[in-house]
Amino acid sequence: MRAFSRDFQDDLRDLMRWRRDVRRFRADPVDEALLAEALGAFSLAPSVGLSEPWRLIRVDGAPARAAALANFEAANADALKGYSGDKAARYAGLKLSGMREAPVQLAVFSDEETDKGAGLGRATMPEMLRYSVVSALMLFWLAARARGLGVEWVSILHPDRLARDLDAPADWRLVAYLCIGWPEDNTETPELERLGWEDRAPRLEVLTR
């Protein structure tokens, strides 16, 4: 089999450390060939029964962008109401979306009714279709970051409304909304950690049975 060097293993760890959820993007456009290279990672992802259920809509036009941004702003305003005191002030101070700036924006769906794979592996866990889509977008995220591109996963959205506004087929379910572009700043530390929202766990715990 193809072997990978210790240097590669170390670089891969660095890539994972530098991946980050990027919320601040420069206005520079993203080269289409570079984007296509990174998107190629989708097709290398595992999928349940080889169903390849990932479906992508690139959100480019002004009406689609406006609908997505309004969706985020409404969901974010609702979310703020769920906090009070210091936590509300902190939440209000967070920048939770790069949707105003990111040059490339992708809505990522799961095709919940795909025939591909003939149902294998998802009889007892139908969520495997969505999980396959998440697997694919993680590979894309790493491939993008290896090329210097930042990716943000926005989840403060009403998914059904966004699917309708983007005129997605009825069987598609929104899994993620991705903002993509050149990061304005770079850090190994998650923004939520730097701004005091939450800390990272000191270590991974594993129970044994």
Place this chain on the structure above:
Amino acid sequence: MRAFSRDFQDDLRDLMRWRRDVRRFRADPVDEALLAEALGAFSLAPSVGLSEPWRLIRVDGAPARAAALANFEAANADALKGYSGDKAARYAGLKLSGMREAPVQLAVFSDEETDKGAGLGRATMPEMLRYSVVSALMLFWLAARARGLGVEWVSILHPDRLARDLDAPADWRLVAYLCIGWPEDNTETPELERLGWEDRAPRLEVLTR
């Protein structure tokens, strides 16, 4: 920021191509330090609101292994009943689990009630907790494969029954069951493709709105 070379980008693509869902394992044990290195990737994963909801149970003891295997065998027998004719014969001929052989087996859960992250990013999409867990296990999968280890994701299981049999806390939801070990054979082609179950799509399609 940390930059990554063209060689690294190419190697990363190779790693994704060679990742595979491995269902045939050699009996050789897995070195614990190597496994711990690969498991370190979990802590580098993105998680909604920095919630880090991944929870791991290592399935080691004979009773736990037997319960997991019986669970798979029951779910697999039920799944077979859903096919007929040629598709049933093909399904019956697939090896869909390495649970009898894999030296390391991990049940991966999402803590659905974690306070960590204070709910940020999951008010409208509570499934983000499970998606965070999938993100983390994908990083682990790549880190393992970069070290030559094969990983299999088994989803032909009754998740609630497995959680009970493993005495998992009530708020944990099973996301994946992973078999880990040294692959018996190595190929770039998914087993489901080689055995004629399903083909890979020729290319990724992206709609635009």
